[in-house]
Amino acid sequence: MQITVLSGGVGGARFVRGLVTSLHQRGEEGADDATDTVTVIGNTGDDITLFGLRVCPDLDSLLYTLGGAVDETQGWGREGDTRLLMEELGALGVQPQWFGLGDKDLGTHVARSLWLAQGATLSQVTDRLARRWGLPEQGVRLLPATDTPIETHVVVPDGDGERAIHFQEWWVRHGASLPALRFTVAGLAQAAPAPGVLEAIRGADVVLLPPSNPVVSIGIILGVPGVRDALRGTRAPVVGVSPLIGGRPVRGHADACLAPLGVEVSAAGVAGLYADLLDGWLVDDADAGATYPSRVAVRSLDLLMRDTEGAARIAGAALDLAAELAGGTR
Ligand SMILES: O=c1nc2n(C[C@H](O)[C@H](O)[C@H](O)CO)c3cc(O)ccc3cc-2c(=O)[nH]1
DSSP, X not given: OEEEEEEOSHHHHHHHHHHHHHHHHHHHHTSOOSOOEEEEEEOOTTOEEETTEEEOHHHHHHHHHHTTOBOTTTSSSBTTOOOHHHHHHHHTTOSXXXXXXXXXXXXXXXXXXXHHHTTOXXXXXXXXXXXXXXXXXXXXXXXXXBSSOOEEEXXXXXXXXXXEEEHHIIIIISTTOSOOOEEEEETTTTOOBOTTHHHHHHTOSEEEEOSOOXXXXXXXXXXXXXXXXXXXXXXXXXXXXXXXXXXXXXXXXXXXXXXXXXXXXSHHHHHHHTTTTOSEEEEEGGGTTSOOOTTSEEEEEOOOOOSHHHHHHHHHHHHHHHHHHHTTOO
């Protein structure tokens, strides 16, 4: 089975790890007899250049989580990392200090930046990093949504006017507390989908949308020219998992991202954002009673991903709903 996942950072990475576990469990139970491959299309709108280094937070959260090396408490960065380089940069007065880069994590950014400077594409760089973290052995292929550098900016009020700041400055430095007037994505209109992205959507048996941020993670991937049309046109069932439970994000600031779009902060509001491409939608039991787009098959369950087993249970439910939809028993 060819499974394609559109993913942001922490929530998406935990979901994909659960998906890999679920596929493994199903294989052992004999539920799936064919080889499964999982293609993950990762958001690159969060990417930022700091100290001359290209940092790709969502791709790195996927790599470290699947590689068993992530800081589990944070969901990003490396387990047991140190901050010696950042401390030295701070002593030298080098800014910014609000984005914490660990020493081992910096190895990834140095390697990525070096390979990019040598002419490799982000896809090629990501492939090298994926090998380092054993993704192929798990049947996982990680593709950036685009090789074109893109960056999400947030337009915030500034006196009588407004100004745009990098998404990371808004999210990390200000904790998404500055009211966002709108999001803009530099480079997005001219961006091309990375090699394999459209094929992975068109040729999939199942497309999954994890509980990632619908605006600044999945929304950015959908904005890469050609991606949304490919999702609308694919024969594969598209099944999503709500990132909101009872009107609140499980983690992160999805509520602050939905507000400027005028979208209701709820599982139904997010389903509405995907209504043109979504076939199945998993919501928490708390949201079972809401009204959803009529063409979408909705199922409810406990959506809290407490651990990998919990993520596997949710990913398994998404696969079950996709199978149900593919079988025409909706
Ligand atoms: O809240 C934070 N998130 C940090 N993140 C997480 C991250 O930038 C955001 O959670 C995502 O971009 C939102 O999806 C990092 C991710 C990396 O890959 C590398 C470094 C950081 C550093 C921070 C940080 O200092 N504070």
